Amino acid sequence: MSPDIIERKITYSLTTDAIPDLPMRIPIQDVTPETERAVVIGWINEVRDLGGLAFYILRDRTGFLQVTIVKKKAPELVLAAAKEASRESVVRVTGTIKATEKAPGGRELIPETFEIISRAESPLPLDVSEKVPSEIDTRLDNRYLDARRPRVAAIFQIRSTVTHAINNLLFDEGFTNITTSKIVATATEGGTELFPLAYFEKEAFLNQSPQLYKQMMMAAGFEKVFEIGPIFRAEEHNTTRHLNEATSIDVEVSFADHHDMMDLLERVIVCAYTSVAESCGSELEALGIELAIPETPFPRIPYAEAIDIAALSIDEDIGYGDDLSTAAERAIGEEVGVHYFITDWPTEIKPYYAMPYEDKPTVCKAFDLMHPRMELSSGAQRIHEHDLLVTQIIAKGLSPDSFSFYLQPFRYGMPPHAGWGLGMDRLIMTMLGLQNIREAVLFPRDRHRVTP
């Protein structure tokens, strides 16, 4: 390479007239000891300057590469640029690859050009190289830096893989993907608090669940639908497993019952784990996780038995008809030790749309999917008969009037159907053993955080 070209490479920036000259960039993982020459663009992860010899560790999303500068031999412009380059600056380095046992990955880059594309200010808001840890709050305030860490990036790569795999599975099984509105008028589905919002002259809310819309699509004859999207809950909870904005994987299927839906849920969970085990080897390694794929079928424990299991190991009184406390959930989880279902819930503690057993209406065809650490999903066969649904809404102390848009489809040919909602964030959290659900979400929304 002529000195003239070296000079241009060092001085030009990424303007349009420079791009035609941009040599082909190589992802770092593709740089092997056999590579002869390489153009690499990445962030400076760290610098080790030994005096006559300096090592610049470059990082891109595919890995790390050591750039070795022998100061007596390196071009002056390389030395000048390298000296100016702060940690976490984006740089482009061109040079020859030398195979050497002494460098990480068995190869190093001897630079001929070294240019700073975007210089990082100093000090950094957090230490990307993780020599010094950062608290979750600092990390979330600076998520773009936090996510440069391979361990953090791995979580979101895995999450993306899970999304892809579940989409594929559901499409393969003949599902139709739907997108429903997150802005709704119904204030009282009962239960959770909703976020109110100003919708012109009307009152509106952020939707807590696509439940009612999924069911309406059963009336529309779509038979098998799914949606992966945000849900919003205005609860003031302050825990490591709750968010005010979560991602829900929702499905609804016509002519299916709760058993069919538990079977589907098992397939989805196994598919998620399998896809990660098969295609996220390096990410799992970065996280130090050996992923065990859950075995099916998952135990299906009737509610009445579940509270007995809980009562064995905790002090508090659990009466039939009580919801499971955190301690009870944990006690059952420890006893069972694997994913499991709690089935046959008391009708009174499940939503109005859960179908009661014909021969025993105090119990309904609802189920929860539990990971030993926490609830992941709940579902049910739904009521498809209009009058029974109205009865149940009234029994829950709700007003059928505010559900008219939802109830009307039940009068014009509603097929029997069942479905569930699965918490994506908790799925990732439990799969990877994360201690805080915020680790599984890029920009979490909790009781206090609305930015970034």
Added chain:
RNA sequence: GCCCAGGUAGUGUAGGGGCCUAUCAUGCAGCCCUGUCACGGCUGCGACACGGAUUCGAAUUCCGUCCUGGGCGCCA
């Protein structure tokens, strides 16, 4: 919402009435260093959340405010 813990350089921390002109690490700046991989060595830079009170004296005790983490509750 209730309860507990906490807020000290950019980051993570030590210190809980005078030993504080505040510890250590990392970072940053300078100098030395040709095989580092948490490189090493020397020098320097940089902080007690805010307001009030108690006290001869407050980072330290008390009150209030703001902020944060966690547990529980809540989560059709």
